[in-house]
Amino acid sequence: MDQTIPIIQIRNCLLVSIQTELHDRLALDLQESLMERVRLTDAKGVILDVSAVEVIDSYITRILNDIGKSVRFMGAECYIVGIRPAVAMTLIEMGVELDSVNTALTLDLALEKLELLQS
């Protein structure tokens, strides 16, 4: 249970690949450590890869939105990449919004968009 999700830095971006079942405690820990890393590294962007996450419910959506908001407050942009088609459909049907984060299909595209943003 005592796992943590690694945060990788690429240039001025923080990259998080969520490879495990995103249970609640883990999600909150991630939020906290991301905030801390943004502050320490002066990151311009945070990218969360959720391509391995099979279920995103309203609570996890809220956490993603919260991460997006706090990253934005700190002057960086947050991208969620790799949302699965079935997850996207489910979110639409549930009527929950992922409106505090940007999305991109792949990690590559998110990096591209962030670079565009900085130039």
Place this chain on the structure above:
Amino acid sequence: MKTVETEIGAILAGTISAITQRSIFNRLGPLATMPVAKLSGADRQTVMTELENSVRLFARRNSAELIASCARALGAESPGDTGNGSAGAAAAGGAAAPPAAATKRLPIEQEKDIATARLEAWSESVRIGLSKFTSVKVATAVSELARNIVFYAGKGAIELRSVRDDRGSTNLQITAIDQGPGIDAKKLQEIWGGTYKSQRGMGKGLVAVKKLVDEFNLDTAPGRGTTVMCVFRGER
């Protein structure tokens, strides 16, 4: 040699498809190929429990009679003999036996149970043949319901039940039960009106579930706990 498989197979032939029979016998494991004469009392009980569940689930009619025939073939007491005979009565009256199947009960007491319930619901959904997309919706709905239990009631349970309806499709019925504080009328109004904001969640869990499912039923009152029953319909 009279094995469980040959004896029961002969009874179920024509009512339950060969493929379904195969899966029933697979679930019985080594008991399936055991000679009927060598079954112990406990073995017989195990076989009958599995058969009762499967026959109710898969046989479209006369399931009570089929179960009784199976019991006789195995030399076990018919379930009607010890109970109130309701199964026999249903068959005699010509009424369809309840299209019910085994209920899987998942206790929800702590956060990690949410993930377990989610996975169990997913695999159950796939097992009974719901589509890949529907199964993700099932897992998401169970995730919401389990979370509500942990957050608001502390503990409770989620029950998964596959139900064959009269259109011939297999549906998944999900029931979330807790003995928590319940939801009062004012809060309910806020929830459905979209103005409710909870401390920990988004206050949108129930609304989200209602939008995902095909049937939704909420039973709650302060001090009485909360029961949410919902159904995902399978395609025919």
